[in-house]
Amino acid sequence: MIRSSAHELTKSLSQRQVSAVDLMQQTLEQIAEVNPGVNAIVALRDVADLMAEAQAADQGPVRGPLHGLPIAVKDLVNVAGIPSTQGSPALKDAVPTSDDLIAARMRAAGAILIGKTNVPEHGLGSHTFNPVYGATSNPYDRNLTCGGSSGGAAVALATGMVALADGSDMMGSLRNPAGWNNVYGFRPSWGLVPSEPQGEMFLHQLSTLGPMARSPQDISLFLDVISGPDHRSPFGQATAPTFPIKDRSIRGLKIGWLGDWQRCFPMEGGILELSQEALSVFESLGASVEHIAAPFEADLIWDSWITLRSWSIAGSLAPMMERGEPLKDSAIWEIERGLSMSAMEVHRASEIRSDWFRRAAQLFETYDALVLPTAQVWPFDVNLPWPTEIAGQGMDTYHRWMQVVTPVSLIGLPCLAVPAGFGAINGLPGGVQIFGPRGSDAAILALGKAYHAATEWPQKRPPV
Template identity: 40%
Template sequence: MTASADTPLLELSARDLAAAVRARTVSAREVLDAHFARIDDVNPAVNAVVTQARTMAYETAARADELTAVTPADELPPLHGVPMTHKDTHATKGIRTTSGSPVHANLVPDHDDLVVARFKAAGVVSTGKNNVPEFAAGSHSFNELFGTTHNPYDRTRSAGGSSGGAAAAIAARIQPLGDGSDMGGSLRNPAAFCNVVGFRPSAGVVPLAPTRNAWAWLGRTGPIARSVDDVVLAMSVLAGPDPRVPLACPVGREQFRALAAEDPAELGSRPLAGVRIGVSTDFGLGVPVEQEILDVLAAQARVLEELGAVVEEAVPDLRDADEVFDTTRAFDMATDLRTVVAEHRQQVKPEVIWNVERGLALTAGQLMDAALARTRLHEAVRGFFQAYDVLLLPTTQVLPFPADERWPRSVAGVPMETYVEWMRSASLISATGCPAVSVPGGFSPGGLPVGLQLVAADGCDVELLRVARAYDAATRHADVAPRL
């Protein structure tokens, strides 16, 4: 899609919107006008944007227009003039960053987190913050400060989380692109709920900096957008090592730039010819998934076959994944939040307290068992990807659930004991360390979005996004906009 008099600015992709600004078809300030007008129009219904920095944004947009006037178009940054609210757990210099918690209700950082800084360096105009669950705990974006974010496709339903505010804002055409993070599904789940794309990269590709625990591997930062093409563009500016994080960066920025420059049309009508895809409905573990999601998965598996892929039932042995995820998550949450819980227990939601207390109760034996389980899981996954290029799974186990519930108490008739158990479809994959992307797969009979999860071997981020982009280009489910 390219800019034209018949296309509203905020229906454009991030790529096309930035191209329009570089070509002087529209100014950065005019794009910003459309962005804030859209917030005024639809945010009261969805509650995605919780903090706005209009004065700062217009100052940035004015500088962008000054740069446009004196700089050749091909020398301007790739996201020049694109407006973006940021996830409220990502520090933004001079803009309130609350993490959805009363503990940080008035916190204004003096620095940008790496993901924000790299987006700004690429030309993004920062405009405010979008909603999250408190301290990003859980996959439903509600908190005591700002209330609940509602799904643009059905405002009685959850937008997911913890990047739910970003997913809802992008689906609602407030902005084309956003930043998110993902430990147990926080990029993938809201993407599935809101009919957009959420990408969890391999460890080290987008470093989590600055950070208190530079060796943490389970949590990731990544982009969220209405197309895989825009996700590839985002990765071309986000990827790359940072000296504050000692994890190796297996995929560099130039590799994503090369992918962005490829023309998928040159691959013809069968762009996935020769790609081997294993598919599973229950992760080989009897994981319950609602039937409407499985019906969409089956239909879209046939689409992948029509695009040339070989699709067959297969899944790695994930028996160790729950232990790896549960222990690592508890350890990381306690490492990050034990002081907050100790000093502000009455202000923190019970799910956060539960996680921190589980981490503090871990024994040396449990940590050793988890390390051994992670090694077994790594070998099982490595063996699987010697036979297959991609793993296809449901992103979520449930359709978007009622927004007034804290979390689903049952899935397909199976009771859920904890607030993270209903997210196993994402957390099992988090435990593997592999890159994963949720792409729009269509809709349930009742009109609720359904996401497909595609997974590749560690470090195969570019190959994964190449497959996802071919599927996304052929289907374009995200072009179905919500009625707001």
């Protein structure tokens, strides 16, 4: 049962063909068996309380599309009654009394919120480790990282501890771990899934919440639960439901392959080859794939990105630094950069972002989707904070090795990270990013559905 798809489980639960009690029991047994070796789920609620909530779901009315489904929520999200630490020592004893919006929507849809999934401290860096809960390991090799910041979520999915997981994505935070754990992660068009209506709500259009799952169809099911406008948010858009995903013919579609952006993104050996194997699937389905030249200067995208990112992070974390609360070095670096910027520096960075958005819009007049790898490296040593070089080229920041995700992040496009299979030499999972124009979320998910039907990587190669 624990390896079943979320849409099959929720259908069976709502029709009373499967009991929430049985599913909860199997979920808890899987967590007890697997989680000690990977450390993906943290702050697990009391077993008796969870079983009682599952029993109540069986005895009461069907509450929504996720009725009776156990879900662990990413530990950047506040959930009432569950420690919400963000991996920070300053918040290790924080237990919210109310749900953030995304958690409230899951709960209203009938999900049973069982605990948290592990994250890097404050979600910074694509490697899940923190001083509160420790590191989360890759289930395909427990000596290696699972990525991040939605690393715990990806591992919980890959190992069958949950059928759906929420992620968030500023700089590949659900795309990178999806690729490294052989699952799917979807970064929706910016604004489709509203952020928590607190603090500054107008300027920082970088990060977004999004769904993760073992199939695009399950991504779609969860997206419909967490998306849609909130009257307290200045941004948001009403959209038609995406579940179930409509079939889309791949024949005749044009896909642009960006590769390593004309050698601007250094890659470890085998990354591009595995990505091209994924592209060959689309060719077998009737699409044409063209390798296209770098459409915009990579350094301009990078400079714009790190300016706007540091400015955003300083806005949220600077008060903690001012209070003398503990922060890791990368957080302090981001805050100090953000505090040093002038308004015109930020404006120039946004002008570059606007230029890249316009250029990308031109590309989508020719191509139905564009593709990049989800990462420039394979999963690295779990004890290493971050890769300091790729293929002999030094990395000048703690996140430069993640540069391949910035073309999407900078302009808020919808992007589906799909599993690409396993490296020929190391046997490790990798993935590719499939992205399209703003608002093409349903079309990108339909591409993913066709790809999944032809590959089914998460179902073929679950971790041992």
